Amino acid sequence: MSFVSQMAVKVRPGQRADAIAAFKARRVLEECADAIPGFLKGRLLLATDCPDAFVVEAEWANPGDIQEWQNHPVRAAQASDLSGWLAEEPETKIYEASTE
Numbered sequence: 001m002s003f004v005s006q007m008a009v010k011v012r013p014g015q016r017a018d019a020i021a022a023f024k025a026r027r028v029l030e031e032c033a034d035a036i037p038g039f040l041k042g043r044l045l046l047a048t049d050c051p052d053a054f055v056v057e058a059e060w061a062n063p064g065d066i067q068e069w070q071n072h073p074v075r076a077a078q079a080s081d082l083s084g085w086l087a088e089e090p091e092t093k094i095y096e097a098s099t100e
Contacts, residue, residue: 004060015052032058032075037061042059
C-alpha cells in the first residue's frame with residue numbers, strides 16, 4: 001500500500017510555463033527523493049481547464065514520510081525559492097492508494 005499527496009498550485013496569470021521551469025531547475029522532486037527515503041515517485045500534472053494551475057503529485061511509502069517532508073528544511077527552502085510565482089497558497093490533499 002502507498003499514499004499519494006497532491007498539491008494544487010495556482011500561479012500568477014500567464015506564469016505557469018516559467019513557474020514549471022523554475023520548479024524543474026530547482027530540482028524539487030529530486031531533492032525530495034534525496035531527503036526522504038519513503039518518497040517513491042513524483043510528477044507534475046498540468047490543468048487542462050486552467051492555464052495558471054498545476055498539481056504536484058507524489059507517491060509515498062507511508063503517511064509519516066509525507067509529514068517528514070512537510071517539515072523538512074529542504075522543502076522550506078524550496079517553498080521560499082518558488083513563492084514568487086504563486087497566486088495563492090498551495091492546497092495539499094493526501095490519499096491512500098487503493099489496490100482494488
